[in-house]
Amino acid sequence: MAKSLSQMNMEENVKQSEGVQVSDDDVEIAVRMAVQMLDEGGLKMMADAIDQSDDPAMVIGQILAQMIGQLAEELQNEYDIDPRIFLAKNGWLDTILDYIEHELNYPENFSDQIYQEVLEIIKAAASTPDAPNNVMAENGDESEQIPVPSQPAQPQQPGMGQAPLPGMA
Numbered sequence: 393m394a395k396s397l398s399q400m401n402m403e404e405n406v407k408q409s410e411g412v413q414v415s416d417d418d419v420e421i422a423v424r425m426a427v428q429m430l431d432e433g434g435l436k437m438m439a440d441a442i443d444q445s446d447d448p449a450m451v452i453g454q455i456l457a458q459m460i461g462q463l464a465e466e467l468q469n470e471y472d473i474d475p476r477i478f479l480a481k482n483g484w485l486d487t488i489l490d491y492i493e494h495e496l497n498y499p500e501n502f503s504d505q506i507y508q509e510v511l512e513i514i515k516a517a518a519s520t521p522d523a524p525n526n527v528m529a530e531n532g533d534e535s536e537q538i539p540v541p542s543q544p545a546q547p548q549q550p551g552m553g554q555a556p557l558p559g560m561a
Contacts, residue, residue, distance in 0.1 A: 414480040418473045422463055422484045427491060429459065435495055442498065449502060453509025456488065457517075460510070485510060 430438075434455070441451040460478045467473040478484045489503040 412476050412480045414474055414477045414483060418467075418471075419477050419480070419483050419487065421471065421473065422467055422477055423487045423491070425463060425467075426459055426484065426488050430488075430492070430495075434459075435492070438492060439496055442496065449505035449509050452492075452506050453513060456485070456506065456510050457513040459488075460484070460514070479511075479514075 438452050438455065441455075442448040445451045463484075464475040464478060467477075468475055476483075485507060489506060493500065493503050
């Protein structure tokens with residue numbers, strides 16, 4: 393299946409966002425918001441997914457991609473924070489994975505699997521004809537925006553209902 397030029401550009405924006413340097417203060421704000429969500433029930437949801445799912449990395453990756461979508465929109469609208477913080481080197485995703493790894497005591501290679509799942513979900517969202525969350529800048533400048541999923545579908549897992557994370561409704 394052929395891809396449109398805009399789809400290829402969006403996928404390239406995701407690749408370019410990986411490893412970019414961003415403000416440590418912006419990352420800290422986003423991480424604190426996410427930790428609050430995780431402490432309000434998100435960690436328990438993830439622990440249940442690890443115990444009950446056939447593919448826990450995929451489920452946790454979907455949860456984190458959903459968080460990225462919701463936080464990216466809020467942080468950009470309210471605080472004018474660059475959404476590249478999520479995939480930047482030592483950015484939000486790296487920090488949150490370290491936090492979850494520590495809190496749930498799972499092996500480091502599991503974080504690597506989750507990281508790849510999140511990237512795949514974001515790349516898949518970038519390749520859809522209508523990018524979510526207005527990922528295109530209103531002035532037409534695509535270079536500062538990354539596509540992020542707003543509500544990826546979560547597969548039904550035992551004990552994994554469709555309810556959003558606390559604080560994310």
